[in-house]
Amino acid sequence: MTHLPAAILNDDALIRVLDALEARGARAWLVGGVVRNALLGEPVSDIDIATDAPPTEVSLLAEAAGLRAVPTGIDHGTVTLVADGRGFEVTTFRRDVETDGRHAVVAFSTDLAEDAARRDFTINALYADRAGRVLDPVGGLPDLAARRLRFVGEPEDRIREDYLRILRFFRFFAQYGREAQPRALAACAALRDGLARIAPERVGAEMRKLLAAPAPGAAIALMAQTGVLDLILPGARPDALQNLIAAENAAEAQPSWRRRLAALVPGDPTEALRLSRHESRHLARLREAARARWSLDEAGYRLTAPEALDHALLHRGIGLPVDWRARLDRAQASPLPLKASDLPGLSGPALGRALRAAESAWIASAFTLPAPALIDAALNADLNPKDTP
Ligand code: ATP
Ligand code: MG
Numbered sequence: 001m002t003h004l005p006a007a008i009l010n011d012d013a014l015i016r017v018l019d020a021l022e023a024r025g026a027r028a029w030l031v032g033g034v035v036r037n038a039l040l041g042e043p044v045s046d047i048d049i050a051t052d053a054p055p056t057e058v059s060l061l062a063e064a065a066g067l068r069a070v071p072t073g074i075d076h077g078t079v080t081l082v083a084d085g086r087g088f089e090v091t092t093f094r095r096d097v098e099t100d101g102r103h104a105v106v107a108f109s110t111d112l113a114e115d116a117a118r119r120d121f122t123i124n125a126l127y128a129d130r131a132g133r134v135l136d137p138v139g140g141l142p143d144l145a146a147r148r149l150r151f152v153g154e155p156e157d158r159i160r161e162d163y164l165r166i167l168r169f170f171r172f173f174a175q176y177g178r179e180a181q182p183r184a185l186a187a188c189a190a191l192r193d194g195l196a197r198i199a200p201e202r203v204g205a206e207m208r209k210l211l212a213a214p215a216p217g218a219a220i221a222l223m224a225q226t227g228v229l230d231l232i233l234p235g236a237r238p239d240a241l242q243n244l245i246a247a248e249n250a251a252e253a254q255p256s257w258r259r260r261l262a263a264l265v266p267g268d269p270t271e272a273l274r275l276s277r278h279e280s281r282h283l284a285r286l287r288e289a290a291r292a293r294w295s296l297d298e299a300g301y302r303l304t305a306p307e308a309l310d311h312a313l314l315h316r317g318i319g320l321p322v323d324w325r326a327r328l329d330r331a332q333a334s335p336l337p338l339k340a341s342d343l344p345g346l347s348g349p350a351l352g353r354a355l356r357a358a359e360s361a362w363i364a365s366a367f368t369l370p371a372p373a374l375i376d377a378a379l380n381a382d383l384n385p386k387d388t389p
Helices: 012-021 033-040 055-064 112-117 140-146 155-161 164-176 182-190 192-197 200-212 217-225 228-232 238-251 257-264 277-291 296-302 305-314 324-332 348-364 371-380
Strands: 028-031 048-051 068-073 078-083 086-092 094-099 104-108
Touching: 012 028, 012 048, 012 055, 012 078, 012 086, 028 033, 033 140, 055 068, 055 078, 055 086, 068 086, 094 112, 094 155, 155 164, 155 182, 164 182, 164 192, 164 200, 164 217, 164 228, 182 192, 182 217, 192 228, 200 257, 217 228, 217 238, 238 257, 238 305, 257 277, 257 305, 277 305, 296 305, 296 324, 296 348, 305 324, 348 371
Parallel strands: 048 086
Antiparallel strands: 028 048, 068 078, 078 086, 094 104
């Protein structure tokens, strides 16, 4: 029998939640990501619990044990129990009554096997009891050992129930997979047009997680091969992503989904992925820097530190010197040592042009030009070019 590492269960808050749920004969299991990741030795973000107690009973059991119960998703059977300030999502066993390609009407169940059958992938349908004993109703353990991503049941049926599963397939493959179920790939290719039903924010959420995985290249290649990539991000360039990942590895840089997205998509993915203003702006700045082919010094001077780091890694083709990080730091710490008051007699557009000329000289000198030389550069600039108003 497979067991979870003991450390996962040596958790006072978790024990309080399980004690509460099992106080009157109901049963509760850890399920999904926590079991999968604990067995893989990967970090566990949050602990989801499945139970045979109906949601109203879950709330009563929690109150009886002095735990706060928040009905976070009561329609689909989820109550969040709060213990020691941490939330545990407790969801009653379910089976699907009706599906429409995204949302399901569910019925509550007392049957763990039924609950497992509606989960997406076999490695996500593992359960563990409070002693750490793992239950594997759909054969997920051998798949986990082989890092094989396989649908529970027939891939085509499961995708027609919920097209988001196409993206989840590639996302979990990027995070944990080495081997992809061939029937799953065929089903993703055949049914990819159903992705049109998925809201851009859900697409964005999955793509963020996918691109944040340490090595998403293989998943992106499979998305390209199945025609899924071009549907959600037209014109995407898997090769450019591979080049970036090689640069990240060589530089031992932390992965960043935003930087990887910038490599993958030449255009603006704001709409397709419903990016935030901040994310969208970051990418726009990177496109601007790429278009203008900013040098390391110029990028370090003009961009924020995270933007400059991304630009350097994305365009290391221009040649990253060994001390590139120090160069970026220096550029960041080198504002133009000149103010408008250093250029008396200039105002308006002429002053702006003079300051920009000084700035160019400052960057070109690698931030070494003394103030008098900068003033010279400013005053020698063509302050009244004929081609601009
Ligand atoms: P993560 O670490 O990314 O949170 P996770 O496995 O916890 O991974 P969630 O998206 O939080 O993933 O979902 C929790 C569990 O619920 C999954 O492991 C899976 O069993 C089930 N699940 C979630 N979404 C779906 C879906 N669209 N179809 C079927 N099962 C799903
Ligand atoms: Mg989760």
